[in-house]
Amino acid sequence: MMADARLRIDKPIVSIAPAVKHVLPGVPLSDLRKVADHASQMLVNVRESMLAPHPRKRAPVFTTSQVASLCRVDRKKVIYSWDKPELGLPPGTAANRTREFTLAETRQWIAKLGPFTKRPVGVRGKKIAIGNFKGGVSKTTTAMTLAQGLSLYGRRVLLIDLDPQASLTALTGVLADSEVEEEQTVLPLVYGDQESVKYAIQPTYWDGIDLISASAALFGAEFFLPFKQSKDPHFEFWNVLNKGLAPCLDEYDVVIIDTPPALSYMTINAFMAADALIVPTPPSALDYASSTQFWNLFADLADNMKGLVPEVDHKRFDFIHVLLAKVDSSLASTHAVRDWINRTYESFVLPVEIPTTTVTASAAAEFGTVYDIAKYDGSTRTYQRAREAYDRFAEMIDQEIVALWEAQKESL
Incomplete structure (x- = not known):
């Protein structure tokens, strides 16, 4: 006759895990300073890696078309205006067949040509x-x-x-x-x-x-x-x-x-x-x-x-x-x-x-x-x-x- 494959439990199961003899030390308050200092240094490292190759943030540069859009004028007017010294507008910097303007230069254009009420x-x-x-x-x-x-x-x-x-x-x-x-x-x-x-x-x-x-x-x-x-x-x-x-x-x-x-x-x-x-x-x-x-x-x-x-x-x-x-x-x-x-x-x-x-x-x-x-x-x-x-x-x-x-x- 085939033996019953089901597990029979006739006695209570006794844990064979060893008794805990030592209480873990936990984390003392003094260790929080180490965590804080490490976190601060990590943040510096993360920022520098995110902003590489420049460890400081830099504002974007703007193309001629973007400057025109921000000034609410046609692109041709921007091109026409940078050749007019009497307007006192920055000409930007030539770059790869186009022209780039820094944010400060772009804001000068906005102040001069933009339709915004002062x-x-x-x-x-x-x-x-x-x-x-x-x-x-x-x-x-x-x-x-x-x-x-x-x-x-x-x-x-x-x-x-x-x-x-x-x-x-x-x-x-x-x-x-x-x-x-x-x-x-x-x-x-x-x-x-x-x-x-x-x-x-x-x-x-x-x-x-x-x-x-x-x-x-x-x-x-x-x-x-x-x-x-x-x-x-x-x-x-x-x-x-x-x-x-x-x-x-x-x-x-x-x-x-x-x-x-x-x-x-x-x-x-x-x-x-x-x-x-x-x-x-x-x-x-x-x-x-x-x-x-x-x-x-x-x-x-x-x-x-x-x-x-x-x-x-x-x-x-x-x-x-x-x-x-x-x-x-x-x-x-x-x-x-x-x-x-x-x-x-x-x-x-x-x-x-x-x-x-x-x-x-x-x-x-x-x-x-x-x-x-x-x-x-x-x-x-x-x-x-x-x-x-x-x-x-x-x-x-x-x-x-x-x-x-x-x-x-x-x-x-």
Whole structure:
């Protein structure tokens, strides 16, 4: 008779694994410094390899056709104009049967031939805060690309990075850990050592854009501001940045402020200083849910501020926009969430969307944006789709700023 092949268990199974005699040591706090130092050095190495052969970022160069397009004129007019010394326009550099123009030269052409309205004399620049209380929603990219896009309309832009993670600073090619001192951030203003932010302004690789950097040291503001407020009831913790920016508004057409992904004291300063607010919101269910928390917390802040400072009730934003960002139309859920966002925020939603493309992904991997790409190796159509979205976004904001300038001019 064939034996039963099934396993019979007559007694409990006893583990034959050896007993654990020693507890692993774990990771002491002191080891975190080693990890941090190694991570900082790796970031330097990665940046240099991404930006090789130049360890610093460089702005793209422009062809004659691109200059003509940015100036909104025919290519022949550009060719005709560079031979006219009386116009004082840079002729560019001959290269491979064509001519190339640096960004600075291109902005000179835009200023001379472009149809863009200049900021009227006596009218001050506008301050725009980019905010959302959730990370990963394209907040920093929105700030940088808006600055770059506006610069191609001839605008002079000041970028302010208030996020201790310093992502915006990194997009300009500066590494916070190794290249930013406390004196290059807004901290001396916060501590009362400076009365304006002018001390911290530095040029960037992109002509027309200046920067106030960020670093991890900015976390100190979150302790100092409430402490000083508790000691001095007359101290206006929410008005520090606003006062510090006032002396700069005659020098810049637009100030763009990138905020931390939280309702922090620096975020409050940014919102209270801003003339306008842009809220990037990807059309995903989680980001949509998070956005409702943003508006609730923002409303609670406004209510609390009114109770603390009655005159805050007079605070007005010139505009508030919700920008659909990181839009992946291939996802079925995108269409549903887009509809939720449109029905929720209605007229606040801008009629332009920033798509998720391989172009934006590859640019981000190289610490850049679509505007940093001089020549895209992939599909021209894909690049144009990404670039046109950012161009349209910048154009819409520029048109609103010009309208505000004109209205302000009439009231002078």
